[in-house]
Amino acid sequence: MRITTNMIRRNYQNNLGSAMSGLEQARRQVETGRRFGSSYEDPSAAARGTVLETRLARNADYTSTVKSIQKWQDTQEDTITQLSSMAKSIGEDYSTAAMNDPTGETGRSAYAQNLRALQKSMIITLNAKYGNAYVMAGSDALNAPFELSADGKVLYRGIDVDSSDPDDQAVLAELSRETAYVDLGYGLTFSGGEVVSSSAFDSAFPGINAVGYGQTEDGTSKNLIVLAGKMADLLDEDVFNTEEYGKLWTQFKEGSSEMSNQLTGIGTKSQLLESSLERLQNENLNIKEQYKGDVGIDEAEAIMNFSWAQYVYNASLKIGTSIFSASLLDFLK
Amino acid sequence: MIRSTFSGFTMAQLALSASQRAIDVAGQNLSNVNTTGYTRQRLDLISINPVGASFSSSKFDNKVGQGVMMNGIIQIRDPYLDIQYRNQLAKVGTADATDQILEKIGNIFDETDSKGVRSAFNDIISQLRNIAQLSEAGEESSDALVRSACTVFLNAIHQNATSIDNVIRDVLDELQSSDIKNVNSCIQQILELNTTIKNTQLMGNPALELQDQRNQLLDDLATYLPIQVTYETEGTGSEAVDTLKVTFTDEDKNVHTLISDNKGAEFQLGTTGDGIPVSLKIKDIDSADPVSDIDVTNLMINGVLKGKMDMLNKSEVFDGTETKGIGYYSSMFDTFVNTFATVMNGLNATDNGATAHDLFSTSDGSATFTAANIKISDEWMNGTVTLTRTQETGAGGTENSSAYSNILKMIDELSNKEHDFVVFKGTMISGYDNIQNTQAIERKASSSILSNHLSVLYQIADSKDAVSGVNLDEEVMDMMRYQQSYNAASRLMTTLDQLLDKLINETGVVGR
Numbered sequence: 001m002r003i004t005t006n007m008i009r010r011n012y013q014n015n016l017g018s019a020m021s022g023l024e025q026a027r028r029q030v031e032t033g034r035r036f037g038s039s040y041e042d043p044s045a046a047a048r049g050t051v052l053e054t055r056l057a058r059n060a061d062y063t064s065t066v067k068s069i070q071k072w073q074d075t076q077e078d079t080i081t082q083l084s085s086m087a088k089s090i091g092e093d094y095s096t097a098a099m100n101d102p103t104g105e106t107g108r109s110a111y112a113q114n115l116r117a118l119q120k121s122m123i124i125t126l127n128a129k130y131g132n133a134y135v136m137a138g139s140d141a142l143n144a145p146f147e148l149s150a151d152g153k154v155l156y157r158g159i160d161v162d163s164s165d166p167d168d169q170a171v172l173a174e175l176s177r178e179t180a181y182v183d184l185g186y187g188l189t190f191s192g193g194e195v196v197s198s199s200a201f202d203s204a205f206p207g208i209n210a211v212g213y214g215q216t217e218d219g220t221s222k223n224l225i226v227l228a229g230k231m232a233d234l235l236d237e238d239v240f241n242t243e244e245y246g247k248l249w250t251q252f253k254e255g256s257s258e259m260s261n262q263l264t265g266i267g268t269k270s271q272l273l274e275s276s277l278e279r280l281q282n283e284n285l286n287i288k289e290q291y292k293g294d295v296g297i298d299e300a301e302a303i304m305n306f307s308w309a310q311y312v313y314n315a316s317l318k319i320g321t322s323i324f325s326a327s328l329l330d331f332l333k
Numbered sequence: 334m335i336r337s338t339f340s341g342f343t344m345a346q347l348a349l350s351a352s353q354r355a356i357d358v359a360g361q362n363l364s365n366v367n368t369t370g371y372t373r374q375r376l377d378l379i380s381i382n383p384v385g386a387s388f389s390s391s392k393f394d395n396k397v398g399q400g401v402m403m404n405g406i407i408q409i410r411d412p413y414l415d416i417q418y419r420n421q422l423a424k425v426g427t428a429d430a431t432d433q434i435l436e437k438i439g440n441i442f443d444e445t446d447s448k449g450v451r452s453a454f455n456d457i458i459s460q461l462r463n464i465a466q467l468s469e470a471g472e473e474s475s476d477a478l479v480r481s482a483c484t485v486f487l488n489a490i491h492q493n494a495t496s497i498d499n500v501i502r503d504v505l506d507e508l509q510s511s512d513i514k515n516v517n518s519c520i521q522q523i524l525e526l527n528t529t530i531k532n533t534q535l536m537g538n539p540a541l542e543l544q545d546q547r548n549q550l551l552d553d554l555a556t557y558l559p560i561q562v563t564y565e566t567e568g569t570g571s572e573a574v575d576t577l578k579v580t581f582t583d584e585d586k587n588v589h590t591l592i593s594d595n596k597g598a599e600f601q602l603g604t605t606g607d608g609i610p611v612s613l614k615i616k617d618i619d620s621a622d623p624v625s626d627i628d629v630t631n632l633m634i635n636g637v638l639k640g641k642m643d644m645l646n647k648s649e650v651f652d653g654t655e656t657k658g659i660g661y662y663s664s665m666f667d668t669f670v671n672t673f674a675t676v677m678n679g680l681n682a683t684d685n686g687a688t689a690h691d692l693f694s695t696s697d698g699s700a701t702f703t704a705a706n707i708k709i710s711d712e713w714m715n716g717t718v719t720l721t722r723t724q725e726t727g728a729g730g731t732e733n734s735s736a737y738s739n740i741l742k743m744i745d746e747l748s749n750k751e752h753d754f755v756v757f758k759g760t761m762i763s764g765y766d767n768i769q770n771t772q773a774i775e776r777k778a779s780s781s782i783l784s785n786h787l788s789v790l791y792q793i794a795d796s797k798d799a800v801s802g803v804n805l806d807e808e809v810m811d812m813m814r815y816q817q818s819y820n821a822a823s824r825l826m827t828t829l830d831q832l833l834d835k836l837i838n839e840t841g842v843v844g845r
Contacts, residue, residue, distance in 0.1 A: 001795075001796075001799045002799040002800070002802075002804065003799070004799065004802030004803055004804040005366055005802070005804050005805045005806075006366065006367075006798055006802050007794075007795050007798040007802055010791070010794065010798075011795070032446075034445075034446070036445065037446050038439055038443055038446070038773075038776075039439070039443045039445045039770070039772070039773035040435075040439060040443075040772070040773040040774075040780065041777075043770060043773035043774045043777055046445055046769070046770070046773055047766065047773070049445065050444075050445075050451065050766045050770070051766070053451065054455065054766075057452075057455040057458075058455075058458075058748065060459075061455075061458065061459050064459075065462055065466065068466060068468060069466065069468075072466070072467065072468045130468050131468055131469075131472075132472065133467055133468050133469070135467075139723075139727060139731075139732075139733035139734070139735055140731065140732045140733055140734045140735060141468075141734065141735035142732075142735055143734065157731045157732070158731060159729065159731070167729070168729075170729070171731070174729065175728050175729075175731065178728070180466075180735070180736070180737070181738070181741060182462075182465060182466055183462070183741065183744060183745075188741070188744070188745055190742065193742075195738070195741060203466070203467055204467065327805050327806055327809065328806040328809040329805070329809055332809070332813075
């Protein structure tokens with residue numbers, strides 16, 4: 001093949017151009033730490049990258065949700081712990097034996113007053129807030145859930161917790177089952193419009209689950225606050241009805257131990273949150289590692305590539321000077 | 334045969350002028366080494382042979398030639414390589430046009446290195462998640478936060494929609510005010526050159542430089558559309574002149590004559606109301622009078638015009654064509670936007686969808702959302718409509734101010750549920766990712782096709798150069814060669830001069 005000057009020049013120019021673009025690409029890789037700047041350079045890695053980016057965004061969402069739910073849950077736990085210690089002290093100090101007090105009526109009335117005060121503080125504790133939201137309110141976190149009416153009734157979201165009306169009982173049962181699911185990455189799924197409970201975390205704690213509601217078969221209230229009120233009423237009476245008081249006290253003890261169970265339940269949920277957080281943090285690391293594998297570049301390799309590209313470019317330039325300096329003209333006398 | 338006394342001088346003179354002319358040609362070649370399209374020229378020399386019978390012809394009568402004759406200056410060019418080169422140019426033209434437009438689309442949808450629609454979309458989900466917590470109950474601002482995340486999202490969408498429009502307008506503008514004009518002006522210039530070349534050739538000049546110019550223009554024309562070039566010889570003998578015919582064969586195998594001697598065709602680009610689809614028509618020279626326009630929009634096989642028009646006009650599954658043009662990407666994008674807005678509006682409606690509380694509406698009143706017309710509904714903007722947090726009523730008529738199960742459904746729909754995006758089913762964000770991924774795959778294909786076509790083009794250019802290009806060393810060598818032959822011819826002349834000097838001045842001096 002006959003070689004012409006322009007052919008050499010053009011081919012040289014093309015090769016120099018590609019050496020230069022190789023240098024530019026290597027430079028960009030070192031500077032950005034990414035293997036590519038546009039998705040077309042590596043479509044499959046770019047596609048995996050976008051999926052990972054979405055997962056990372058989701059992971060960040062879950063993590064911040066877990067953290068905020070943890071605080072929420074802490075408030076719930078504090079509330080129930082406080083209630084539980086109040087209930088415990090009532091259970092210990094107000095036993096039937098203690099009430100057969102030799103001080104008689106005066107002593108009992110002092111106890112009654114104490115009980116009423118405890119009753120009120122239980123209501124206040126149950127109406128605890130986190131931010132603007134009532135933590136024990138189920139689905140109505142905007143309004144204080146518990147109220148002690150003037151006639152001594154305990155109302156949960158406007159409904160008498162001691163009501164014997166079956167309609168009210170049904171509503172209370174429904175309220176006690178209220179949920180507030182948050183998606184923490186357990187694979188949120190819906191079934192018939194409802195969240196599948198195992199696929200999300202339930203952050204609601206309807207207060208009546210802590211202090212009880214409804215009545216036993218013999219008509220004794222199951223609600224601790226109501227019970228405390230009734231115990232106070234009995235203590236205030238002139239003749240102390242030991243038998244009736246004993247019944248209330250036994251029920252109170254039962255409710256109190258039920259509350260302890262609830263506390264344990266909350267503890268378990270807190271642990272679940274803790275382990276979720278750990279899992280999310282691990283996942284975050286994994287995603288980042290995977291992302292680096294798909295999109296990122298090994299620094300040492302990138303710098304080596306850059307040096308190599310620079311070497312190639314320099315060599316091309318050097319060859320260029322020798323191509324164009326010499327021609328037959330240089331050898332004429 | 335008796336030799337004429339001074340015949341040797343003519344031979345020397347012919348040799349001198351041949352060498353001189355050869356050096357001139359070398360000079361011309363050297364001077365034009367960098368001229369685009371220049372074809373190396375060569376002096377065609379032939380040896381003068383004595384012809385005819387001599388009076389006393391005998392086998393002892395040794396005849397010798399009478400010197401050198403310049404038969405003309407010729408170009409060295411391989412027409413087959415020209416055909417190959419032009420065919421390849423058309424292929425490069427298609428690939429280059431496609432690649433450039435895909436690059437522009439990539440600049441819009443490729444968020445590998447930037448934040449745009451994807452991050453805005455993720456932000457909407459994050460903001461929804463914030464609402465979906467009891468601790469956020471009663472935060473009036475949370476609705477506004479979702480709304481502003483949506484505003485950012487819509488801004489990113491509108492920006493992309495505008496960018497798509499701009500790409501279309503740019504390509505359209507290039508086609509209209511540059512490409513079609515170039516094609517027509519190439520044809521016109523070739524027509525003018527045809528006349529000039531013909532006239533020059535009639536006067537006996539081969540018009541080599543003009544032919545170079547014409548070939549260059551033909552190469553230019555070949556990048557726009559595939560052309561076939563044929564030469565026909567008109568007249569005979571010394572009056573023979575070449576006329577040029579350029580044709581273009583469309584996909585239906587119809588042959589359209591673009592140039593025939595001094596008659597030329599004209600291309601016309603037709604646009605519809607808002608620009609696309611475009612149509613391309615030829616005013617063929619063969620057409621009967623009055624000239625009819627032939628529509629060749631979808632009949633181009635290769636070339637820049639095909640590349641650009643296909644990208645402008647076609648949108649694959651959306652119009653049943655086979656090219657993923659700009660329309661494909663904008664339609665995919667519209668589908669994504671429409672799915673998003675429809676899902677959100679659907680979930681926000683209450684009473685099993687009977688009562689609408691639209692979060693998004695269209696700015697043009699159309700029922701379908703597109704990237705260009707989607708907006709946040711006036712009702713959501715002024716607060717008449719808010720996010721429907723729950724579809725359920727509280728148990729026994731109790732308030733459920735902080736219930737948010739509906740928000741959870743929105744999150745689920747936006748992040749986990751699969752939706753139908755015409756060509757595939759996937760999560761909402763994958764509807765957007767798909768645009769980027771498709772673009773990436775198409776562009777990778779187009780750029781590798783381009784580089785393949787280019788490397789073939791360079792190979793053909795090398796072969797062309799091997800035949801027609803100037804090699805400086807070769808020309809310098811020619812210079813030396815003809816300098817030597819010039820010197821030799823001069824020496825021949827002085828030798829003859831000395832011989833005659835002997836004969837005329839020094840012979841027959843006896844008795845003087």
